[in-house]
Amino acid sequence: MQFQEHERVFTVLDDVPLGFFALNKDYEIIFWNRQMEYWTGIPREDVLHTPIGDRFAHLTRPRYTTRLAGVFEGGPPVVFSSQLHHHIIPVPHKADTLRVQHTTVTPVTIPGSELCHALFSIQDVTEVTQRVKDYSHMRNQALAEVQERKKTEQRLRESETELRALFAAMPELILLVDREIVVRRLINAGEFVNWLRTDQLVGKSVHDLLPADLVSEVKSAVERAFAEDETIDVEYMAHLRRGDFWVKASFSPVDDDNVICVVRNISEDRLAQQRTTQLAIEREKSELVGDFIQAASHDFRTSLSVMNTNLYLLERSKDDEKRAERRVKLKEQVNHLEELVDSLLTIYRWDTTTYTLKPGRFQVQGMLNNLQISLTDRANDKGITLKFVPTDVELPIHADEVELTRALRSLVENALHFTQEGSITVFARTEGHALHLVVEDTGIGIHDDEHTNIFKLFYKVDKARTHQLGGLGLGLSIAERIIKAHQGRIDVSSTPGEGSRFSIVLPAALDTSVTG
Amino acid sequence: MTTRLTADQYDILKELINIGVGRAAGMLNAMLDTHVHLQVPELFTLTREQLETELNTFGGDTISVVRLTYSGGFSGATSLIFPPTSAAKLVSILTGEEHAVDDDDLDALRIGTLTEVGNIVINGVMGSIANVLKQRLHYSLPTYIDDTIKALIALNRFKEDATIVMARAHFRVEAWQIDGSIVLWFEVGSLDALLDAIDELNRDVL
Numbered sequence: 001m002q003f004q005e006h007e008r009v010f011t012v013l014d015d016v017p018l019g020f021f022a023l024n025k026d027y028e029i030i031f032w033n034r035q036m037e038y039w040t041g042i043p044r045e046d047v048l049h050t051p052i053g054d055r056f057a058h059l060t061r062p063r064y065t066t067r068l069a070g071v072f073e074g075g076p077p078v079v080f081s082s083q084l085h086h087h088i089i090p091v092p093h094k095a096d097t098l099r100v101q102h103t104t105v106t107p108v109t110i111p112g113s114e115l116c117h118a119l120f121s122i123q124d125v126t127e128v129t130q131r132v133k134d135y136s137h138m139r140n141q142a143l144a145e146v147q148e149r150k151k152t153e154q155r156l157r158e159s160e161t162e163l164r165a166l167f168a169a170m171p172e173l174i175l176l177v178d179r180e181i182v183v184r185r186l187i188n189a190g191e192f193v194n195w196l197r198t199d200q201l202v203g204k205s206v207h208d209l210l211p212a213d214l215v216s217e218v219k220s221a222v223e224r225a226f227a228e229d230e231t232i233d234v235e236y237m238a239h240l241r242r243g244d245f246w247v248k249a250s251f252s253p254v255d256d257d258n259v260i261c262v263v264r265n266i267s268e269d270r271l272a273q274q275r276t277t278q279l280a281i282e283r284e285k286s287e288l289v290g291d292f293i294q295a296a297s298h299d300f301r302t303s304l305s306v307m308n309t310n311l312y313l314l315e316r317s318k319d320d321e322k323r324a325e326r327r328v329k330l331k332e333q334v335n336h337l338e339e340l341v342d343s344l345l346t347i348y349r350w351d352t353t354t355y356t357l358k359p360g361r362f363q364v365q366g367m368l369n370n371l372q373i374s375l376t377d378r379a380n381d382k383g384i385t386l387k388f389v390p391t392d393v394e395l396p397i398h399a400d401e402v403e404l405t406r407a408l409r410s411l412v413e414n415a416l417h418f419t420q421e422g423s424i425t426v427f428a429r430t431e432g433h434a435l436h437l438v439v440e441d442t443g444i445g446i447h448d449d450e451h452t453n454i455f456k457l458f459y460k461v462d463k464a465r466t467h468q469l470g471g472l473g474l475g476l477s478i479a480e481r482i483i484k485a486h487q488g489r490i491d492v493s494s495t496p497g498e499g500s501r502f503s504i505v506l507p508a509a510l511d512t513s514v515t516g
Numbered sequence: 517m518t519t520r521l522t523a524d525q526y527d528i529l530k531e532l533i534n535i536g537v538g539r540a541a542g543m544l545n546a547m548l549d550t551h552v553h554l555q556v557p558e559l560f561t562l563t564r565e566q567l568e569t570e571l572n573t574f575g576g577d578t579i580s581v582v583r584l585t586y587s588g589g590f591s592g593a594t595s596l597i598f599p600p601t602s603a604a605k606l607v608s609i610l611t612g613e614e615h616a617v618d619d620d621d622l623d624a625l626r627i628g629t630l631t632e633v634g635n636i637v638i639n640g641v642m643g644s645i646a647n648v649l650k651q652r653l654h655y656s657l658p659t660y661i662d663d664t665i666k667a668l669i670a671l672n673r674f675k676e677d678a679t680i681v682m683a684r685a686h687f688r689v690e691a692w693q694i695d696g697s698i699v700l701w702f703e704v705g706s707l708d709a710l711l712d713a714i715d716e717l718n719r720d721v722l
Contacts, residue, residue, distance in 0.1 A: 063546055067636070076584055076642050076655040079635040081628035083611045084547060102628050104657060125625070132623045 007031060009110055010119075019089065019101070019122035022108065025072045027052050027060055030117060039091040039099065039124075056089060071107045071118045078105040082125050093126050100129040173198065173263040176254070181206035181222055184258060191265060195245070211239070218249065225251040225259050235266065246270040288457055295473065299340055303333045343474045346406070347457065350481035357400040357485055361511055364393045364428045364435070367405050371426070375412055384419055386412070389427035397435055398511045399486055404504075407482040410475035411439040411490075411502045419443035422499070430510060437504040445496035454492070455480045479504075521561060521711070528714045530559040532644040533683050533698065540640030544633070548610055553688040554637070562682050564674045567699070570682060571665045574599040574697075581661045581668055582634020584642065586653040590706045593672060594642060595699045596634040600662065602687075602694045603630055609689045631660045641698060648713045672701055679707050 010031035013020040019039055022031035029052055032044040042055070053060040067078050080088055080103040088103040101122045108119040167174065167188035176185040182205045189198035206215050214236050225232040231252040238247045246267045251259045307330055314326040349355040372388040379386035408426075415424045422442030429436050446454060457477045476490075483490050483504055494500035521529065534555075541554040562570060571579060580603035585593040598606065607626045610633065635658045646653065661668065674680070681700040688694070 066543055066546070067639070070639060070643050073646075074652040075646060076586070076639045077635070077657050078639065079628075079632045079658055081625075081632035083607075083625050083629040084632055106657070107655075125628075128624055132625050136623070 004030075007110070019124070020119065021089075021122075022117045022119045023052055023068075024115065024117050031119075036089070036122075040089060059088070068105060068118055071105050072116050074107045074109065074116045077107070079103070080105070082129060088120065088122060097126075099124050100126045171265065175201065175261045175263070177222070177251070177259050177261045178257055179222070179226065181219060183209075187260070192263065210236075221249070222251050222259055225253050226256075229253055292457055296340070296344060300337070303337050303340070307333045343478060346478050347474060347481075350478065350485075355485075357403060359398055359400050361396045361398055362401045363396050364437075365391050367401065367408070368426065368428065371405065371409055371412060375409070375416070378416060379424065382416065382420075384416065384421065385423035386416075387423060387425045389425060391428040393428050393430055393435065393510075395430075395510045395512065397506070397509045399506065399509050400482075403482045404486065407479040407504065408437055408439070410479040411504070414475050415439050415441035415443060415500070415502075418500075433510050433512060434505055434507045435509040437506075438501065439503075440499065440501045442499040445498055445500055446492065446494040447496055448494075451492045451494070455490075524718055525711050525714050526559065528718060529681065529710075530683075532648060532714075533559065533641050533700075536641035536644035537637065537683075537685060537698070538640075539643065540637040543636050543640070547636075550609060550689055552610075555686055555688075558684045560682055562680045564669060564676075564678060564680070567680050567682065568665060568669055571597065571668075571697075574665075576600060578662060578664050579668060580630065581663075582631055582638065582658055583661060584635075584638045584658045585656040586642070588653040589651045590649055590653055590709055592701050592706050594638045594701070596637050597697045597699055598630075598694070602696060606630065606633065606687060606689065606694050606696075609694075627660045631658055634658060634660070637698065641700070645700075645710065648717055649710065650713070674701065681707070 007022075007030045010020070010022055010033070013031070014034045016033070017035060019035045020031065020033040021029060021036050024030050028049050029047045030049065032042070032047050037043055047055065051060075058064070064080075070076065071078055080101075082100045082102045085103070086100055087098050088101050091099045093099045102125045103123070104121045105118050106121070107116045109116050167190075170188060171191040172188065173190045173192040174187040175183050176187060178184050183201045183203065186198055186201055192198055201209075206218055210218060217234055217236065221232045221234045224230075231250050233248055233250045235246065235248045238245050245265050246269075248264045248266045250262045250264075252262075253259050310326045310329045310333075314323055314330070317323050317326065368388050368391060372386070376386055412424065412426060419441045420443070424442075425438075425440045427438050429438070455476050457474060480490055483506070486506055487508065488504060488506040491503040491505060492500065537554045541552055544552040544554075574597075576599050578600055580598045580600050581595050583593055583595045604626070607629045611626070611629060638658065642655075661671070663671075678701065683698040683700070685696055685698055686694070687696050
């Protein structure tokens with residue numbers, strides 16, 4: 001179908017990049033521009049003077065016709081927006097989508113004709129729509145993110161408030177400290193606000209806050225906390241405005257550069273700990289004193305009982321020989337009681353602070369000779385060989401001769417007590433400046449787990465009570481006290497059933513100021 | 517000096533606008549699933565200054581306007597005016613958008629939608645008036661403007677003694693109450709021509 005002559009006026013719209021078509025009052029297509037041909041693929045010749053309803057039936061429905069009616073009367077233009085009418089003429093855009101259109105319909109009167117036609121002008125707003133939708137989507141997403149961030153911030157503010165309230169109730173000083181141990185932030189002043197200017201801590205270095213001897217300890221704690229990614233504690237005495245406090249500082253890494261430092265006042269803990277320890281010591285002492293009195297009483301009673309019996313027999317006996325024998329027995333018990341009292345007094349002296357050593361210079365050999373003289377008879381009585389090896393220690397030693405002799409005697413007497421046969425060897429040797437006084441026996445020996453106990457008061461390995469000399473269980477205790485007072489120690493090595501070896505080690509006893 | 521309307525003229529003009537608005541509401545309802553109810557509760561004539569005072573009661577510095585001008589034997593402009601929030605809200609409700617209710621900004625697509633709504637309402641009113649006038653006018657394309665009240669009034673280039681007829685309408689879209697005003701402004705002589713036509717219509721009816 002061709003244009004009627006008067007309709008040819010529309011062809012000026014062929015070159016405009018918008019879709020144009022015109023309808024007459026009967027809804028027949030009287031113009032179809034090139035853009036419409038391109039969009040729909042329908043040639044103008046095929047649609048001219050055909051009803052629009054044949055191809056696009058929706059345009060003949062009241063939704064459109066009621067609005068278009070005025071246009072055919074020369075009324076105002078009509079707008080079909082893209083949001084309310086996506087497609088006036090549905091034309092494909094991409095595979096599954098149609099072009100989005102904004103359409104304006106204006107009345108057009110052709111010169112020389114009274115008839116009014118409706119000219120549809122279709123603008124392709126597909127791209128704009130997509131951009132607006134993308135923008136809208138992005139904006140909505142951004143708004144949602146902002147909303148979410150606000151909520152998160154609110155939650156953070158709430159939890160920060162809670163944390164602050166929690167911190168406010170905590171007595172600990174909490175600091176954020178960097179690798180250089182400079183205070184970066186004060187998180188909580190705690191009770192320390194009473195003792196130091198916590199508000200002036202930020203920016204201060206460990207060097208400003210602690211004495212030099214503690215700086216290296218704290219530094220190494222922080223280094224360890226970073227290296228091991230663990231909380232490291234340091235306890236130290238802090239000298240604060242109102243006195244000295246024991247504090248415990250815990251360093252926990254929070255990131256690669258900072259640690260949280262929590263400082264707690266542990267003075268009361270320490271005091272409580274000390275009290276507990278003190279109480280334990282007191283309790284042990286009290287138990288020891290109880291044991292001591294029990295053991296001592298038993299020994300006193302035994303001796304007194306023996307003396308009583310012998311006195312009775314001495315009074316009744318007419319036989320001079322037997323009376324002499326009783327007197328010897330009585331003398332033995334008196335000696336034993338003397339020894340016992342002497343030992344108890346020695347222990348008392350060592351356990352109080354009143355006792356001080358009376359050091360002097362003497363030769364080891366002299367001490368060994370005296371001991372040999374006083375102990376050989378007892379060894380012989382028991383049938384044991386007591387051997388004092390002549391010493392090659394030529395230097396004199398500097399010590400309290402009486403007490404050192406007492407200590408060595410205790411070791412030999414202990415050996416005599418626990419050796420039933422065989423021998424006891426006593427010798428001295430040097431090792432650098434140290435003097436070793438060694439007592440070896442072939443006695444019953446001591447189990448490893450008894451090595452510490454044997455130095456306790458009244459401790460007896462075999463639990464047997466005896467009133468023989470040394471049987472009190474005080475000898476080794478006394479010896480240990482004496483040697484400790486000389487800054488020395490007693491080493492024990494033993495094989496049960498084969499014998500023991502006690503070594504008094506005096507690291508600085510040799511008097512090197514004397515030559516020859 | 518404003519032209520005073522007689523009681524009859526007032527009633528007939530109000531009725532004409534009411535018919536036009538009613539037709540527009542019918543079209544909107546047919547087009548959309550939402551039920552749009554339009555009513556014209558008030559009609560009054562204003563001077564330019566009174567219009568400015570009236571528009572200031574919309575509660576904002578700026579207003580959104582869809583405007584149609586016409587010329588020929590009868591000249592003037594008809595505008596549909598909304599406070600910006602009402603405009604945005606109306607578009608959101610009509611298009612079923614979720615997010616835009618609290619959003620004053622109108623993008624290109626939503627401006628198109630509002631232009632169409634304005635176009636329907638204004639065409640309804642102008643259809644009624646054109647029927648009475650029995651003259652063919654030359655209409656511009658409807659345009660959307662978002663500007664200050666002062667700028668909008670300046671745009672209309674009102675003469676000192678221009679008479680402005682304002683119809684304050686309420687749009688009710690389901691539960692939403694949206695305010696809008698239809699403002700008719702006629703060139704000197706045009707309102708008189710309209711009133712003459714109204715009087716003639718009145719005589720015919722009587």
